[in-house]
Amino acid sequence: MSQFLEISGLCAQIDADGQDKQILRGVDLSIPPGEVHVIMGPNGSGKSTLSYVLAGREEYVVTAGSATFHGQDLLAMEPEERAAAGLFLAFQSPIELPGVNNANFLRTAVNAVRRARGQEELDAVAFLKMAREAAKALSMAPDMLKRNVNVGFSGGEKKRNEVLQMTLLQPTFAILDETDSGLDVDALRIVAEGVNRLRAPTFSALVITHHQKLLDYLVPDRIHVMARGRIILSGGPELARQIDQEGYTKFLAEVA
Amino acid sequence: MPAVTQTREAVEKLGQSSYKWGFETDIEMDMAPKGLNEDIIRLISSRKEEPEWMLEWRLAAYKTWQAMTEPKWAKVTYPPIDYQDAHYYAAPRKKPGPKSLDEVDPELLRTYEKLGIPLHEQAMLAGVEVPEGERMPVAVDAVFDSVSVATTFRKTLEEAGVIFCPISEAVREHPDLVRRYLGTVVPAGDNFYSALNSAVFTDGSFVYVPKGVRCPMELSTYFRINAKNTGQFERTLIVVEEGASVSYLEGCTAPMRDENQLHAAVVELVAMDDASIKYSTVQNWYPGDENGRGGIYNFVTKRGICRGARSKISWTQVETGSAVTWKYPSCILQGEGSVGEFYSVAVTNNRQQADTGTKMIHLGRNTRSTIIAKTISAGHSDSTYRGLVRVQPKASGARNFTQCDSLLIGDQCGAHTVPYIESRNMNARIEHEATTSKISEDQLFYCRQRGLSEEDAVGLIVNGFCRDVLKELPMEFAVEAQKLLQISLEGSVG
Ligand SMILES: Nc1ncnc2c1ncn2[C@@H]1O[C@H](COP(=O)(O)OP(=O)(O)O)[C@@H](O)[C@H]1O
Ligand SMILES: [Mg+2]
Numbered sequence: 001m002s003q004f005l006e007i008s009g010l011c012a013q014i015d016a017d018g019q020d021k022q023i024l025r026g027v028d029l030s031i032p033p034g035e036v037h038v039i040m041g042p043n044g045s046g047k048s049t050l051s052y053v054l055a056g057r058e059e060y061v062v063t064a065g066s067a068t069f070h071g072q073d074l075l076a077m078e079p080e081e082r083a084a085a086g087l088f089l090a091f092q093s094p095i096e097l098p099g100v101n102n103a104n105f106l107r108t109a110v111n112a113v114r115r116a117r118g119q120e121e122l123d124a125v126a127f128l129k130m131a132r133e134a135a136k137a138l139s140m141a142p143d144m145l146k147r148n149v150n151v152g153f154s155g156g157e158k159k160r161n162e163v164l165q166m167t168l169l170q171p172t173f174a175i176l177d178e179t180d181s182g183l184d185v186d187a188l189r190i191v192a193e194g195v196n197r198l199r200a201p202t203f204s205a206l207v208i209t210h211h212q213k214l215l216d217y218l219v220p221d222r223i224h225v226m227a228r229g230r231i232i233l234s235g236g237p238e239l240a241r242q243i244d245q246e247g248y249t250k251f252l253a254e255v256a
Numbered sequence: 257m258p259a260v261t262q263t264r265e266a267v268e269k270l271g272q273s274s275y276k277w278g279f280e281t282d283i284e285m286d287m288a289p290k291g292l293n294e295d296i297i298r299l300i301s302s303r304k305e306e307p308e309w310m311l312e313w314r315l316a317a318y319k320t321w322q323a324m325t326e327p328k329w330a331k332v333t334y335p336p337i338d339y340q341d342a343h344y345y346a347a348p349r350k351k352p353g354p355k356s357l358d359e360v361d362p363e364l365l366r367t368y369e370k371l372g373i374p375l376h377e378q379a380m381l382a383g384v385e386v387p388e389g390e391r392m393p394v395a396v397d398a399v400f401d402s403v404s405v406a407t408t409f410r411k412t413l414e415e416a417g418v419i420f421c422p423i424s425e426a427v428r429e430h431p432d433l434v435r436r437y438l439g440t441v442v443p444a445g446d447n448f449y450s451a452l453n454s455a456v457f458t459d460g461s462f463v464y465v466p467k468g469v470r471c472p473m474e475l476s477t478y479f480r481i482n483a484k485n486t487g488q489f490e491r492t493l494i495v496v497e498e499g500a501s502v503s504y505l506e507g508c509t510a511p512m513r514d515e516n517q518l519h520a521a522v523v524e525l526v527a528m529d530d531a532s533i534k535y536s537t538v539q540n541w542y543p544g545d546e547n548g549r550g551g552i553y554n555f556v557t558k559r560g561i562c563r564g565a566r567s568k569i570s571w572t573q574v575e576t577g578s579a580v581t582w583k584y585p586s587c588i589l590q591g592e593g594s595v596g597e598f599y600s601v602a603v604t605n606n607r608q609q610a611d612t613g614t615k616m617i618h619l620g621r622n623t624r625s626t627i628i629a630k631t632i633s634a635g636h637s638d639s640t641y642r643g644l645v646r647v648q649p650k651a652s653g654a655r656n657f658t659q660c661d662s663l664l665i666g667d668q669c670g671a672h673t674v675p676y677i678e679s680r681n682m683n684a685r686i687e688h689e690a691t692t693s694k695i696s697e698d699q700l701f702y703c704r705q706r707g708l709s710e711e712d713a714v715g716l717i718v719n720g721f722c723r724d725v726l727k728e729l730p731m732e733f734a735v736e737a738q739k740l741l742q743i744s745l746e747g748s749v750g
Contacts, residue, residue: 055705059697079704088705095702099720108716109706116707148720165706 010065025229041226084116088171192217317454426462460490525560548607551579562594604637715742
């Protein structure tokens with residue numbers, strides 16, 4: 001199997017007040033190139049933790065299992081190496097960086113990954129042109145680039161800013177952690193279009209969501225249900241519709 | 257702005273985290289014997305070819321100093337300083353003034369190169385004419401140890417009527433001006449270090465901007481400590497007449513040392529009606545190794561007086577160096593409606609100790625002051641902000657706004673804020689805000705997920721934290737300051 005993203009038996013824990021707290025309990029997941037996969041599941045089941053572990057957040061200690069990306073051992077890489085390799089995480093709660101100009105941050109990030117990928121760095125003029133176009137496509141106000149990263153942004157603005165970063169960093173694998181939460185219908189469509197523009201045979205996404213609405217626009221390939229730190233069920237797009245109508249309870253009961 | 261790129265380059269150039277500018281220049285020194293007494297003061301005065309009144313002034317200061325004791329109230333600790341165990345005068349061998357770059361001691365040029373002084377400025381130092389670019393030219397008065405080796409852009413300044421020269425030269429050439437103002441803002445007996453400085457100061461700058469003149473260029477001095485065990489006692493005096501203005505830049509680096517070096521400068525600023533003085537400092541003296549050995553002791557007295565109505569004095573400083581810093585640039589707001597500003601970034605890492613802040617003394621009506629102090633502590637360092645805002649009874653309508661923010665990196669360091677507020681006028685309005693924060697794991701991870709290295713992420717976050725201060729610096733200094741911030745915090749996370 002020369003897969004794009006391979007996760008197998010992944011277990012992770014965190015130190016919670018001096019106690020090891022097991023969160024991921026053997027996640028198996030395989031995503032081929034060009035596909036959009038969805039993870040659904042009740043709150044607290046470990047969806048965000050999975051995305052953090054894949055992105056390299058050090059607080060979460062991997063105790064077993066593996067994750068490879070393009071055949072490389074993802075878990076051995078630094079977070080910035082993973083970013084350079086093409087992994088992007090749209091945070092469920094984007095972080096504020098006081099005093100850091102959004103455009104400056106974006107350009108620093110874009111040039112960091114371009115350098116790491118052996119591409120030429122962008123000068124300020126070329127970058128701003130690109131950033132303005134991308135922001136416009138996401139219906140973001142032009143002043144969003146001048147403001148400090150996520151500081152004073154509304155919930156919806158933060159989510160769009162994540163998609164803007166994704167657009168500019170051109171990942172080959174994007175994880176979107178509840179990027180649709182708290183968005184109105186129009187914003188939802190705009191964000192979905194932002195993801196769809198990246199779709200290509202070499203691009204895959206892992207979308208964490210609770211809502212069918214986003215999936216109407218994204219048209220996913222596979223749906224996975226996560227509970228208590230495991231993928232308990234996988235299926236086609238119809239599974240999401242079923243969950244939307246019937247909730248998780250039934251599925252949880254089935255595997256219990 | 258490609259600040260981070262430049263920062264990265266600067267960091268890469270560093271290779272290891274050793275002090276980038278730790279080198280020593282091998283130029284023959286003319287040096288006084290160790291120790292401090294009246295004879296040494298007489299020697300300094302005669303080497304400087306000073307008039308009699310100057311020698312008298314020094315000797316009086318020396319008497320004052322002898323009766324004083326070292327202040328101990330600051331939150332810094334260091335081994336006792338043996339004031340008899342230092343040289344109080346050192347000068348590079350006198351040569352006839354260089355006519356072209358070839359005539360300049362190549363050793364000196366190499367020093368400038370290592371300091372990162374741009375080539376065109378090196379040329380300026382040698383008196384070579386440089387075609388004026390789009391940006392505002394910078395005049396450099398290089399203090400190489402105790403003697404100003406070169407002073408540039410004299411002509412342009414002369415045409416504008418601006419005097420910018422080594423203070424020792426001013427004592428000889430402009431004795432009336434120097435005599436009128438020297439010690440009027442910082443009297444010799446103001447404190448232990450100012451008394452010591454007054455007795456033995458060997459160099460520094462003198463600036464005089466006549467009535468109505470906007471100084472046509474930014475004035476810049478690169479300070480550098482170069483001789484072993486030579487205490488540095490610069491004396492700077494800036495007088496700006498009615499309606500005139502000047503922007504003065506002070507920056508410095510120092511070579512690596514085994515023994516602690518004392519530095520006790522005095523800076524005096526005088527602003528008349530509608531005059532404005534902007535004084536910017538980037539200070540990067542050797543902070544010592546990670547155990548604090550060998551760093552510079554920096555005990556500075558900087559004070560400006562807004563004598564005239566609507567005059568303005570603005571201090572901006574980025575302090576990353578020194579083992580021990582004791583420094584409180586202050587403003588005396590005497591003229592009605594005068595304005596004092598203090599923008600400061602102080603970074604301490606490893607075993608560095610800094611006790612810095614400002615004093616805003618409101619004497620006149622409707623005087624205003626702003627204090628923005630950003631303190632960054634990392635490693636085992638300790639940093640204290642100490643700020644005094646005093647409003648005297650006659651200062652109706654006085655206003656002050658103070659913002660003190662501390663950023664902690666790691667959990668071994670300390671940051672303290674000590675505000676002193678003394679208001680003797682019911683009409684005064686004083687606002688004080690203070691925050692303490694840490695660079696969060698969330699912030700670091702967010703940046704790294706976007707492709708930034710940990711060091712770049714820290715640099716970005718720290719520069720963001722300091723933005724309100726950095727934007728007050730002249731452009732060229734701002735870039736240098738951003739680099740410094742990141743370099744001095746290297747290795748402080750992870
Ligand atoms: N940093 C942390 N400290 C302690 N507990 C955590 C931490 N991160 C996650 N958890 C716990 O792990 C479980 C899974 O959380 P999370 O991955 O955020 O779930 P989801 O995204 O599916 O809602 C929850 O019980 C949560 O409280
Ligand atoms: Mg979550």
